[in-house]
Amino acid sequence: MKINRNTFKWSAWLGWQMESNWTRPFIFAIYAIVRPIAASLILVVMFYVITYLGDPSTARANFDFLFIGNAFFMYIAQVLFGVTWIIHDDREHYRTLKYIYISPANYFVYILGRTLSKILITTFAVIITLAFGVIFLEVPLNPLGVDWLLFIPVFIIGLLSIIAFGLALAGISFLTAKHTMGMNEGIAGVFYLFCGVIFPLSVLPDWGISFAKILPVTYWLDLIRTSLGAGAGIDTAVAGTSVEVSLVVLIISTIGFALFSIGTFKLGDNLARRKGYLDMTTAY
Amino acid sequence: MTMIPNAVEIKDLRRTFKTKAVKSKKELVTALDGADLEIKEGELFGLLGPNGAGKTTIIKILATLLFPTSGKAEVLGYDVMKDAYQIRKNINMVSGGETSGYGILTVNENLWMFSQFYGIPGKIAKKRIKRLLRVMDLEKKADAKVRTLSTGERQKANMIRGFMTDPKLIFLDEPTLGLDVNASRLIRDFIKDWMRSKTGRTVLLTTHYMMEADELCDRVAIIDQGKILACDTPANLKRLVTKESTLKLEIRKVQDISAFQNIKGVKRFTYDHNITAGITKLNFILDDEAIVADIVAEVPKSGSKIVSVEKSEPTLEDVFVTLVGRGLHEN
Numbered sequence: 143m144k145i146n147r148n149t150f151k152w153s154a155w156l157g158w159q160m161e162s163n164w165t166r167p168f169i170f171a172i173y174a175i176v177r178p179i180a181a182s183l184i185l186v187v188m189f190y191v192i193t194y195l196g197d198p199s200t201a202r203a204n205f206d207f208l209f210i211g212n213a214f215f216m217y218i219a220q221v222l223f224g225v226t227w228i229i230h231d232d233r234e235h236y237r238t239l240k241y242i243y244i245s246p247a248n249y250f251v252y253i254l255g256r257t258l259s260k261i262l263i264t265t266f267a268v269i270i271t272l273a274f275g276v277i278f279l280e281v282p283l284n285p286l287g288v289d290w291l292l293f294i295p296v297f298i299i300g301l302l303s304i305i306a307f308g309l310a311l312a313g314i315s316f317l318t319a320k321h322t323m324g325m326n327e328g329i330a331g332v333f334y335l336f337c338g339v340i341f342p343l344s345v346l347p348d349w350g351i352s353f354a355k356i357l358p359v360t361y362w363l364d365l366i367r368t369s370l371g372a373g374a375g376i377d378t379a380v381a382g383t384s385v386e387v388s389l390v391v392l393i394i395s396t397i398g399f400a401l402f403s404i405g406t407f408k409l410g411d412n413l414a415r416r417k418g419y420l421d422m423t424t425a426y
Numbered sequence: 427m428t429m430i431p432n433a434v435e436i437k438d439l440r441r442t443f444k445t446k447a448v449k450s451k452k453e454l455v456t457a458l459d460g461a462d463l464e465i466k467e468g469e470l471f472g473l474l475g476p477n478g479a480g481k482t483t484i485i486k487i488l489a490t491l492l493f494p495t496s497g498k499a500e501v502l503g504y505d506v507m508k509d510a511y512q513i514r515k516n517i518n519m520v521s522g523g524e525t526s527g528y529g530i531l532t533v534n535e536n537l538w539m540f541s542q543f544y545g546i547p548g549k550i551a552k553k554r555i556k557r558l559l560r561v562m563d564l565e566k567k568a569d570a571k572v573r574t575l576s577t578g579e580r581q582k583a584n585m586i587r588g589f590m591t592d593p594k595l596i597f598l599d600e601p602t603l604g605l606d607v608n609a610s611r612l613i614r615d616f617i618k619d620w621m622r623s624k625t626g627r628t629v630l631l632t633t634h635y636m637m638e639a640d641e642l643c644d645r646v647a648i649i650d651q652g653k654i655l656a657c658d659t660p661a662n663l664k665r666l667v668t669k670e671s672t673l674k675l676e677i678r679k680v681q682d683i684s685a686f687q688n689i690k691g692v693k694r695f696t697y698d699h700n701i702t703a704g705i706t707k708l709n710f711i712l713d714d715e716a717i718v719a720d721i722v723a724e725v726p727k728s729g730s731k732i733v734s735v736e737k738s739e740p741t742l743e744d745v746f747v748t749l750v751g752r753g754l755h756e757n
């Protein structure tokens with residue numbers, strides 16, 4: 143138990159060092175602020191160009207929907223890319239995976255610790271993005287108007303579902319070389335398309351909506367918008383579902399994906415040890 | 427007389443790998459071909475063999491990084507297939523010839539983090555790290571980023587990482603590979619001191635440096651093509667070839683060395699060209715010392731000149747040549 147606690151703590155610390163210690167603190171602070179804003183501004187510009195040609199009466203609601211979805215999508219992108227990159231980087235670049243693997247530290251806990259640092263850094267980026275939206279883009283977000291009792295549990299459960307996806311991909315990363323990055327891009331793209339990140343699900347075909355309804359992230363984003371009271375004013379295809387039902391579906395699907403991810407991680411770990419991939423160097 | 431328990435026990439251990447040698451055609455490569463080995467607790471044991479002999483595969487299996495294809499492997503009485511966690515609490519590993527470590531962290535931070543992965547209490551960890559940094563002559567680099575270290579310094583830090591957990595069994599896979607003479611000597615001295623100061627600790631060392639194995643190891647196993655060919659103390663192994671004489675010749679401007687192979691009475695013959703120096707080293711294992719004159723007489727016939735002649739005591743290299751039929755660095 144003590145080893146697991148230490149592993150979690152120090153792997154999270156390692157993750158923070160890797161993310162933040164590559165330059166001077168001042169440069170890192172600038173980077174941490176500018177990067178998420180710049181990423182969001184790309185979408186903002188695209189949105190204004192499209193709405194200029196479309197119906198201006200729905201533009202505000204659509205913009206808020208897009209802005210909130212895009213801000214919280216950062217968690218998905220960072221965790222999915224980050225977790226699998228940890229395996230690749232530790233194994234092939236730093237050559238430390240084998241030394242951590244043969245220690246009594248639980249590698250699953252180690253990955254969780256590293257993921258925590260990614261989540262903390264992403265949280266900072268999300269806060270910066272939302273603040274920028276409120277101050278400069280008139281996103282109607284008021285901390286006093288947020289349903290914190292809904293937001294906090296929803297936020298945590300949603301993050302758990304994203305971590306679960308990340309761990310499943312980490313299990314697969316044991317068996318692949320750098321190709322995993324392509325897989326991550328594909329899966330992140332699926333979430334981007336089917337989970338109502340930048341456009342409502344109602345624009346998807348029926349089969350797309352059905353698929354979206356089994357993904358926990360769909361409910362997560364919908365409930366986040368509802369609890370924040372911003373970007374929830376348009377039809378999202380799960381908007382007809384009550385908050386309670388959405389919450390239950392989110393919890394059940396998160397548990398399902400968590401079990402799936404633990405199984406996938408263990409299977410990947412076992413196969414990698416069987417095939418001799420734990421200290422593989424491909425030089426890709 | 428008390429029985430010393432085995433730190434490592436391997437029975438009929440096999441490991442094959444599927445490789446894509448040719449595009450879209452899978453080939454089965456045998457890394458271990460029914461290896462048997464017993465290493466007693468408290469031994470400094472050497473595995474000696476050329477590249478690809480199966481040394482690292484054995485270490486990977488014992489360190490719980492790799493499953494065997496078949497056979498049995500036990501570490502400190504625990505099965506590598508079933509009891510990985512129990513094994514991991516008691517072992518560590520150091521590989522040579524690689525630059526592992528998080529370059530963005532300092533030496534101290536790297537070591538501290540690994541100490542925490544082993545659950546070593548803070549005060550003890552700090553004390554051990556400090557002492558080992560001093561012993562390894564790395565104190566001045568404690569706060570330097572790992573990326574700024576030289577190859578030798580990185581390997582010293584790697585050694586500290588391996589030994590600071592005070593393992594019951596440590597695997598040293600070519601620990602002096604690619605290091606200069608001073609760094610190699612420091613590491614060899616450290617290993618010897620560690621074994622002297624810690625009773626019941628075991629080291630499994632792989633190397634293809636014969637002198638290193640001879641200097642350090644209580645017992646040595648010679649491995650080639652996945653098979654253990656011999657296992658004994660270096661002295662006993664050398665006795666295997668004491669009935670034979672060994673002759674080392676250094677010659678210049680050699681044009682044809684095939685003639686040396688055909689001299690009657692030459693039991694084994696290996697050679698090594700040093701192209702830069704323009705010198706070829708010839709190693710002979712002879713049935714009878716009387717043919718030394720015949721060999722020396724052959725040198726001018728082959729268009730060469732003698733640089734040096736040495737009639738030597740057998741080394742582990744000679745044992746290897748006798749058992750395998752070729753030199754350690756020949757394919």
